[in-house]
Amino acid sequence: MLQHQSIQRIRAQVRQWRVAGETLALVPTMGNLHRGHLHLVDVAKKNADRVVVSVFVNPLQFVPGTDFENYPRTLDHDIEKLVSHGIDAVFVPEVESLFANAVQSTTKVSVPELSNVLCGRFRPGHFDGVTTIVTKLFNIIQPDVAVFGEKDYQQLVIIKRMVADLSFATKVLGVETIRESGGLAMSSRNQYLTQDQHENAINLYKVLLGIVRRIKALRLSNALSDNELRCIEQQSLQYLSDLDFKPDYIQICDATRLTPATTSTKNMRVLAAAWLGEARLIDNLAV
Numbered sequence: 696m697l698q699h700q701s702i703q704r705i706r707a708q709v710r711q712w713r714v715a716g717e718t719l720a721l722v723p724t725m726g727n728l729h730r731g732h733l734h735l736v737d738v739a740k741k742n743a744d745r746v747v748v749s750v751f752v753n754p755l756q757f758v759p760g761t762d763f764e765n766y767p768r769t770l771d772h773d774i775e776k777l778v779s780h781g782i783d784a785v786f787v788p789e790v791e792s793l794f795a796n797a798v799q800s801t802t803k804v805s806v807p808e809l810s811n812v813l814c815g816r817f818r819p820g821h822f823d824g825v826t827t828i829v830t831k832l833f834n835i836i837q838p839d840v841a842v843f844g845e846k847d848y849q850q851l852v853i854i855k856r857m858v859a860d861l862s863f864a865t866k867v868l869g870v871e872t873i874r875e876s877g878g879l880a881m882s883s884r885n886q887y888l889t890q891d892q893h894e895n896a897i898n899l900y901k902v903l904l905g906i907v908r909r910i911k912a913l914r915l916s917n918a919l920s921d922n923e924l925r926c927i928e929q930q931s932l933q934y935l936s937d938l939d940f941k942p943d944y945i946q947i948c949d950a951t952r953l954t955p956a957t958t959s960t961k962n963m964r965v966l967a968a969a970w971l972g973e974a975r976l977i978d979n980l981a982v
């Protein structure tokens with residue numbers, strides 16, 4: 696497996712593959728890889744001849760005062776995992792090489808309509824940081840396919856929209872969430888949970904499952920109303936608070952526009968974010 700830090704080197708490598716007529720998939724990550732990431736790698740391998748994984752803890756997407764400094768950096772372990780997963784190259788750029796100008800004053804890419812709702816309300820600027828770094832990675836690597844997890848559902852929708860709006864030639868693939876045995880979505884941030892909190896965390900998934908079941912039952916009995924949808928959200932927030940979560944939001948949304956769902960919404964998705972101790976957990980389910 697090749698390991699490149701410099702933009703020039705990874706570009707030269709990609710050029711060689713292109714000349715040989717090979718297709719390329721990119722899996723962007725911030726490292727601290729777990730089974731969820733490795734599943735993205737497996738999907739990437741099925742969809743292209745060559746796979747590049749990028750590992751970069753992106754300062755632009757951390758809201759000031761949050762966990763950028765403490766974000767777990769485990770490059771040696773990540774590389775071991777990637778070697779045993781048989782990818783072609785890992786791209787590990789330094790902050791200085793990616794940002795010629797000061798990080799905070801760099802040119803930004805923004806998808807405003809979708810970035811200021813849900814998690815965007817609680818993490819101002821976060822998604823601009825994501826879309827900016829993903830644009831840079833797409834420009835450097837020029838992948839045919841890029842693979843992202845559905846666990847970060849809002850991120851996935853925003854990146855799909857950005858790719859459409861800016862006419863990128865990259866196809867974005869969303870991959871289903873990998874869960875621990877109890878149902879908790881795999882995340883690098885789960886390691887901030889104590890043992891007790893970890894057991895409690897499963898309730899976030901259970902609440903989402905309960906919401907999906909309730910909507911389906913109400914639909915079947917023709918009793919679903921807009922008011923009922925908002926009531927379900929409110930009751931679920933209260934339920935999580937009673938279980939010691941500090942929920943940011945639970946919202947039943949239109950799956951592509953991310954606006955609050957109404958009874959006429961065809962494709963619904965339930966999204967939630969809640970703090971448990973030091974960990975901000977997010978999860979979502981299709982209805």
Ligand code: PAF
Pocket residue numbers: 723724725751753756825828829847850
């Ligand atoms: O999902 C992530 O890990 C990050 O947001 C991403 C897409 C790698 C951009 O930094």
